[in-house]
Amino acid sequence: MTDFAVTRREPSLGWWGMALFVAAEATLFGVLVATYFYLRFKNLEWPPQGIPEPKLGVPLVLLGVLLVTSVPMQLALRAANAHRLGAARLLLGLASIVQAGYFAMQVHEYAGDLGRFAPADHAYASIYYTLLGADHAHVALGLLLDLWLLAKLARGLTRYRLNALSAITFYWHAVNVLTIAVTLTILSPSL
Amino acid sequence: MRERVERLERIWVARPGVLGWLTTTDHKRIGLLYFWATLVFFGAGGVEALLLRTQLAQPNGDVLGPDTYDQLFTTHGLTMIFWFIIPMTTGAFGNYLIPLMIGARDMAFPRLNALSFWVFLASGIFLYVGLFLGFGPNAGWFDYVPLASRLYDPARNIEFYSLGLIFNGIASTLTAVNFIVTIFKLRAPGMSFNRIPLFCFAFLAASFGLLFALPALSADLILLFLDRNLGMHFFDPAHGGSTLLWQHLFWFFGHPEVYILIVPAFGIATEIIPALTQRKMIAFPLVAIAELLVVFIGFGVWAHHMFADGLPTTTLVFFAGATAMVVIPSTIQVFAWSSTIFTGLPRFKTPLLFIVGFILFFVIGGLTGVMFVAIPFTQQVTDTYFVVAHFHYIIFGAAVFPIFGGMYYWFPKLTGRMYFERPGQISFWIIFVGTNLLFFPMHIVGLLGMPRRVYTYPGGMGWTAYNAIESVGGFVTLAGILLLFGNLVVSYFRGAPAGPDPWHGPTLEWSVPSPPPEYNFAVVPTVSSAYPNWDEADREADRRRLAEGVGVLDDGHEQVVSTLVDGEAAEVVKMPHSSPWPVLLALCLSGMLAVLVVEKFAVAAFFAVLLALTLLGWHSTEPEAE
Numbered sequence: 001m002t003d004f005a006v007t008r009r010e011p012s013l014g015w016w017g018m019a020l021f022v023a024a025e026a027t028l029f030g031v032l033v034a035t036y037f038y039l040r041f042k043n044l045e046w047p048p049q050g051i052p053e054p055k056l057g058v059p060l061v062l063l064g065v066l067l068v069t070s071v072p073m074q075l076a077l078r079a080a081n082a083h084r085l086g087a088a089r090l091l092l093g094l095a096s097i098v099q100a101g102y103f104a105m106q107v108h109e110y111a112g113d114l115g116r117f118a119p120a121d122h123a124y125a126s127i128y129y130t131l132l133g134a135d136h137a138h139v140a141l142g143l144l145l146d147l148w149l150l151a152k153l154a155r156g157l158t159r160y161r162l163n164a165l166s167a168i169t170f171y172w173h174a175v176n177v178l179t180i181a182v183t184l185t186i187l188s189p190s191l
Numbered sequence: 192m193r194e195r196v197e198r199l200e201r202i203w204v205a206r207p208g209v210l211g212w213l214t215t216t217d218h219k220r221i222g223l224l225y226f227w228a229t230l231v232f233f234g235a236g237g238v239e240a241l242l243l244r245t246q247l248a249q250p251n252g253d254v255l256g257p258d259t260y261d262q263l264f265t266t267h268g269l270t271m272i273f274w275f276i277i278p279m280t281t282g283a284f285g286n287y288l289i290p291l292m293i294g295a296r297d298m299a300f301p302r303l304n305a306l307s308f309w310v311f312l313a314s315g316i317f318l319y320v321g322l323f324l325g326f327g328p329n330a331g332w333f334d335y336v337p338l339a340s341r342l343y344d345p346a347r348n349i350e351f352y353s354l355g356l357i358f359n360g361i362a363s364t365l366t367a368v369n370f371i372v373t374i375f376k377l378r379a380p381g382m383s384f385n386r387i388p389l390f391c392f393a394f395l396a397a398s399f400g401l402l403f404a405l406p407a408l409s410a411d412l413i414l415l416f417l418d419r420n421l422g423m424h425f426f427d428p429a430h431g432g433s434t435l436l437w438q439h440l441f442w443f444f445g446h447p448e449v450y451i452l453i454v455p456a457f458g459i460a461t462e463i464i465p466a467l468t469q470r471k472m473i474a475f476p477l478v479a480i481a482e483l484l485v486v487f488i489g490f491g492v493w494a495h496h497m498f499a500d501g502l503p504t505t506t507l508v509f510f511a512g513a514t515a516m517v518v519i520p521s522t523i524q525v526f527a528w529s530s531t532i533f534t535g536l537p538r539f540k541t542p543l544l545f546i547v548g549f550i551l552f553f554v555i556g557g558l559t560g561v562m563f564v565a566i567p568f569t570q571q572v573t574d575t576y577f578v579v580a581h582f583h584y585i586i587f588g589a590a591v592f593p594i595f596g597g598m599y600y601w602f603p604k605l606t607g608r609m610y611f612e613r614p615g616q617i618s619f620w621i622i623f624v625g626t627n628l629l630f631f632p633m634h635i636v637g638l639l640g641m642p643r644r645v646y647t648y649p650g651g652m653g654w655t656a657y658n659a660i661e662s663v664g665g666f667v668t669l670a671g672i673l674l675l676f677g678n679l680v681v682s683y684f685r686g687a688p689a690g691p692d693p694w695h696g697p698t699l700e701w702s703v704p705s706p707p708p709e710y711n712f713a714v715v716p717t718v719s720s721a722y723p724n725w726d727e728a729d730r731e732a733d734r735r736r737l738a739e740g741v742g743v744l745d746d747g748h749e750q751v752v753s754t755l756v757d758g759e760a761a762e763v764v765k766m767p768h769s770s771p772w773p774v775l776l777a778l779c780l781s782g783m784l785a786v787l788v789v790e791k792f793a794v795a796a797f798f799a800v801l802l803a804l805t806l807l808g809w810h811s812t813e814p815e816a817e
Contacts, residue, residue, distance in 0.1 A: 010754055010761055013299050013372055020368040020402060028406035031443070035410070035425070035436060043431045119423050123431035126423035130414070144803070148810070160813040 011166070018167035022174040025138070029178050032134060033185050036127045046189055047124045051117045053190045058109060063183045066102045066139075067176050069095045077169045085157045088165070089150065095172075096146040103139050110136065128186065135182040138175050145171065192738045196713050198745050203296075203709035206769055214769045216301035217709060221308050222287030223605075228312050229279045235319065236270035237672070239263045241665055244629075248662035250650035260646035262327030262348070266318070269332050269352070272452065273359045274315045276590055280455035281366050281401075282311065284597055285394050287605070289370060291700035291707060292388050294379025294716040294723075296750050299372040302770050302809070307365035309777030314358030317785060321351030328352035331644060333445060333496075334415075336426040336437045341419045349419060350788045353412040358784055360405045360412075367398035367405075375755055379699070381718035382758040388698045388721060389472060392479040393458025400451040400486040408444035411437060420790055435500060442493035449582075450489040452590045453553075457482055457524060459593040460546050463600050464528055466694040467543040468535025471722055474527045481520035481527075488517050498566050499573040511564045521557055525550060541615035545596025548623050552588025556581055559634070574644075577637025583630045595622070595675060602679060603693045607705040608686030614678045621671030628664025632657035697722035702730055715742045715751050718758070748814075765814045772809035779805050 011019075040046045047053060076091035110132060119129040145168045152161050184191070205211045205220070215221060243264055246254040255263065286304065290297055298304045321327055326347045330339040339349050374391050387395075415437070417423040424430035426437050465472055472478055494502060494510040528550055537543060559581040563569045572578060602610050636657045641648065648654055692701040699716060700707070701724045714737040720726055736742050744751070748766040753759055783798035 013376055013752065013764070016372045016376060017300060017303075017368055020371055024364055024368075024402050024406055027403050028410055031407045031410040031440060035414070035440070038436055038439070039425070039431065039433060042433050048431060119417075119421060121430075123424040123427070123433075126414075126417065126425055126432070130417065130423070148807070158813055 012163040014163040014167045015170060018170050022171065026174065026178060029134065029181060032127070032131050033181060036131060036185050039123050039127055040188075043124070047128075048122045051121065051124060054187050056187055056190050058105075059183055059187060062102055062105055062109075063179060065098060066179055069098050069102075070173055070176050072098075073169045073172050077165055080157060080162055080165050083157065085153065088157070089153050092146065092150060092153070092165070096143065096150065099139065099146065099172075100143055103136065103143060106132075106136050106139070131182055132186060135175075135179055138178065142168070142172055142175055192740075195737065195740055195743050195745060199710045199713060199743070200708065202745060202747065203768070205709060211769070213774050214305075214771050216297070216305050216767060216769055216773075218286050218290050218298045218301070218304060219707065219709075219711075221304050222283050222285075224308050225278055225282030225286060225311070228308075228315065229275055229283055232270050232274035232315055233279070236267050236275055237669065239267035239270065241669065243267065244662040244665040246646065247648075247658050249659065250648055250652075250655055252647050255646060257646045258329070261329040261644075262322060262325075264644060265328045265331055265334075265352075266322055269318065269328060269356075270315075271586070272332065272448070273356065274311075274318070276452050276586070276594070277363060277401075278311055279594055280452075280459075280590075281363070281370065281394065281397060282308065284455065284459065284594075284601075285366070285370060288601065288700060289373060289391055289394060290377070291703065291711055292391055292698045293374060293377060293382060294699050294712060294718060295373065295377035296711045296748070297766050298369050299377055300369050302767050302773050303365050304369050305770070305773035306776055307362045307369070309774045310358060310365070310780060311362035313777055313781040314355050314362060317358060317781070318351060318355040321348070321355070321788075326351050328355075333438075333441055336415070336418075336434050339415065339437075340426060347788055349415070353416050354784045354787055357409055357412050358780075360409050361780070363401050364405055367401040370394055370398040371402070376752050377750060378753050378758045379712075379716045379718050379723075380751060380753060380758065380760040382723075382753070384756050384758070385476070386718055386721045386723075386758070387479075389461035389475065389478055389482070390458040390698070393454050393461065393482045396483045396486040397451045397454045397458075399483075400447045400454070400489065403490070404444045404447035404451065407440050408448075411440035411444070414440075416787075435497075438497055438500065439493070442496045443490075445496065446493045447486060447489040449585070450486045452586060454482055454486060456549065456590045456593040457485075459597040459600075460528055460549060462696075462698065463542045463546050463593075463596055464531050464535075465722070466600070466696040467540060468532055468537045469695065470531055470535030471697070472527060473531045473534070474523070475721060477523050478527045481523040484520040485517060488513065488520070492517065495563060495569070498563075498569040507566050511566055515561070515564045518557075518561060521553075525554060525557075540599075540612060541610070541619055542596040542600035544616060544619040545592045545599070548619065549589055549592040549596070552584050552592060552626070556584030556589055559584065572637060574642055575637040576633040576641045576643055579643050580630050580633030580637055583633070587630070588626055592622075595619075595672075598675070598679065600694070601700075602682065603686075603689030604700055604705050604707070606683050606686070607689055608682055609689045609693060610682040610686055611678055614674060618671050618674040618678060621674060622668055623671075625664050625666075625668030625671055629661050629668055630664070632660050632664075692724070695725075697725055699723050702733075713737050713743065715744060717742075767814050770809070772805060776802060776805045776809065 072091040072095040076088045076095065079087035079091060117125050119125050149161070149164055149168055152164070205217060206214060212220065212224065242255060243260070246252045246260060286298070328334070328351055329348045330344060330352070334349065334352055337343055374387065374395050378387065414425040418425050418427065424432040426432050426434055428434060461472055461478060491513045492510055494506060495514045498507055528546070563581070599610055599615055636654045639653055641652070641654050689705055691704050694701070702716065703711060714733050716723065716733050717729060719729055723729060744763060748768045749763050750766050751760050752762050752764050754761050779798050779802035783795045783802065786794040786798065
């Protein structure tokens with residue numbers, strides 16, 4: 001295009017859209033975390049009698065595993081920016097496998113919790129399952145985005161797909177930060 | 192030059208017929224769709240209001256029973272806020288005008304824009320299906336628990352409330368994201384941040400407000416849905432929940448919401464005033480900052496709706512203080528508007544009359560608003576008609592008057608014809624008088640102790656005459672509004688040709704033909720001030736560049752993307768154009784949310800899968816490849 005000299009490469013429209021979507025989602029999580037602590041300070045016993053305190057080990061290890069996936073995601077973006085499609089696909093695939101493992105473990109844990117206490121037992125249980133469920137749903141959405149992008153990248157790299165990769169990478173970084181907040185909130189009675 | 196324009200016309204031409212409207216991604220068409228849909232909802236909300244006023248016109252009225260009254264006043268409030276004012280300002284005015292004002296050819300996400308319209312339309316149909324089935328929301332627009340809990344409201348009324356608003360919130364969030372990115376990134380080269388029209392600053396403020404306020408409402412609604420349908424206990428004190436939690440979350444959304452309603456009206460005023468006084472807005476930067484600041488402060492004042500709840504005194508004093516702060520940006524704007532009018536060359540045509548009316552109502556409603564800062568006073572008048580009077584002065588007088596003014600002001604741009612001036616001015620005076628008759632006596636009956644939300648009242652309380660005047664005022668207002676729309680309809684067929692710029696308007700929408708062509712600008716305009724249409728040399732340069740073929744961008748649906756702060760051209764992108772996916776996606780989403788009312792979770796999951804497939808289809812083509 002000769003009519004307008006390209007001055008500077010800035011984030012794409014798609015990245016901006018994702019950033020604002022994430023801002024709204026982060027607000028949603030902020031509200032849910034605030035709800036957790038609001039209810040906590042309204043109750044003398046938290047968790048109430050009959051509901052076990054959350055265990056620290058497995059959730060913290062899983063959190064660490066999920067956070068590490070930010071590295072291959074960012075590297076995949078860097079590789080794609082340098083037109084190294086093979087490396088980008090490999091890194092994205094690697095991140096996706098680890099994220100899927102994380103998700104499977106979390107679903108297992110969630111199901112196990114449901115065996116011990118039900119969402120309808122107490123407000124504690126209600127916010128516990130709602131907050132965790134919202135976080136896991138965001139991981140699941142991220143996995144779907146990964147799969148879609150991998151399928152797209154199998155047929156080559158375009159500007160559109162590069163924008164998608166940068167937006168999805170940003171999404172995962174955001175989900176990881178939100179997961180830190182959610183995990184620490186959920187574990188707070190045991191910390 | 193002629194052939195370049197014809198080429199653009201061929202590239203941007205819309206599909207014919209109904210299919211063209213269903214698949215459109217043109218911001219102007221979407222704006223018009225919003226306009227018509229919103230007008231229907233305005234009519235519904237108006238009919239509800241008149242039914243309520245007919246019931247209350249005399250003591251012991253028997254037009255409506257208590258249950259019908261509850262559903263109608265709740266639906267009236269919801270309709271006017273969520274299905275009239277917000278979609279009329281952001282959806283209709285914003286969609287149609289913002290790309291034209293910033294020199295763009297469409298919104299940043301054209302298909303998302305279409306999606307937001309269809310989701311919005313579905314949400315409104317959903318709400319009214321509920322009402323016609325006898326399940327209209329019936330616990331007031333702020334829907335306090337425990338009244339709204341399953342124990343006290345066991346039928347499906349509240350599901351129509353919560354799911355309808357979640358729907359509506361999705362549409363508004365999509366619109367907000369679209370406006371922010373559009374204003375940030377699609378400005379014409381040269382339109383640096385300080386040259387963005389004040390109208391767009393106002394919509395930027397409203398969009399950020401929606402983006403950060405709606406999640407609180409959505410969360411609140413989801414928690415309510417879970418409480419009512421899955422037996423959870425967020426709002427149930429017997430099991431560790433809290434009823435005040437609902438109120439905190441609701442008003443954390445609800446108060447910014449009030450400013451989201453009014454800020455676009457500020458934006459409309461800041462367009463009409465310069466055009467009809469032929470004078471640049473006084474204190475431009477202060478007004479821009481004030482527009483943003485109103486919404487920002489609006490996030491810190493929510494508990495002033497809860498002064499009668501028994502919160503700790505420290506909390507009340509903090510929120511009273513924060514509320515008083517809103518006076519500062521509001522006053523800055525009032526003085527900027529009025530001093531611009533006083534020092535300019537005002538032509539008191541219909542649009543400016545509505546803006547003067549708006550300023551008066553805003554000052555009166557603002558003064559009663561400041562009174563609520565006095566905590567004991569608020570505790571006295573909470574839940575009386577005094578509050579109803581206050582917020583109708585703001586929401587009808589201050590938020591809707593500029594909408595009416597804007598309809599007259601931009602009518603020639605949309606249709607290419609002028610409206611009739613004399614009937615326009617008469618319609619203003621009738622609506623102005625009607626509004627005062629309707630809402631002013633509410634202050635008095637409120638102070639006399641008449642509670643709001645009662646479906647009837649006994650005689651001999653000293654309220655009878657005031658209520659009769661209010662009801663007469665309602666019908667006077669109706670007459671004025673009918674005259675307004677009658678005038679516009681007749682003008683559409685018989686009005687004098689308006690030409691591109693009948694007002695000598697300051698912003699770029701007046702530099703293009705009326706109605707604007709599909710591609711908006713034949714040549715990408717360049718901008719060197721906040722009033723680009725008054726920069727004759729720049730517009731002359733545009734015409735020269737068109738003749739030379741520089742900056743026409745006619746290689747597909749092309750659009751310049753500019754840098755965030757300086758507004759320099761950064762790249763040229765191809766925009767998507769007409770797509771069936773948005774309307775299909777909205778259908779899937781509607782199916783999903785509608786079956787949740789009857790707790791068919793498996794069917795909802797089926798619709799979720801369909802939705803995912805639709806998204807795959809949506810992303811199967813890439814704009815660059817088209």
